[in-house]
Amino acid sequence: MAEQIQEKNRITVEIYGHSYKMVGTESTGHMRLVASIVDDKMREINVHNPSLDSAKLAVLTAVNTVHELLKLKEQVEQLEEQLKKLKD
């Protein structure tokens, strides 16, 4: 089989008023979606905490997202366990 060369996509996205260069093997659509979710989350936190500077706002966005991530990881583990039981 021919060697697979995974091309990298490069785009510039805008998050909370700043431009960021994103590089990845994901589609540009996926990268734009990720950027727009982060932008949305930062704006949402800003509504409730208008005095926070953008660094703290971004840290809180990361905190909320890591929290969601841990919850989803638990859900994946539970689903995998259920699947295993059904297959046994």
Next chain:
Amino acid sequence: MAEQIQEKNRITVEIYGHSYKMVGTESTGHMRLVASIVDDKMREINVHNPSLDSAKLAVLTAVNTVHELLKLKEQVEQLEEQLKKLKD
């Protein structure tokens, strides 16, 4: 049944050299874990991008975490579909 009052936990955590007050119904252990994951991720990105300021570092941390989150959501959907098929 008596009304359930869910107590809120309050802690102060340190993320990338700054203190943050966290409030939530999650255990303080969970909140500390979330904070330490964000701190680790920011330090890891800083190793590869030492010129970024902490706001951009935190935004990139949020970007990476949202990317992971979307991948995990796909995984949850696939697992739920598999489970549904096995149960039908």
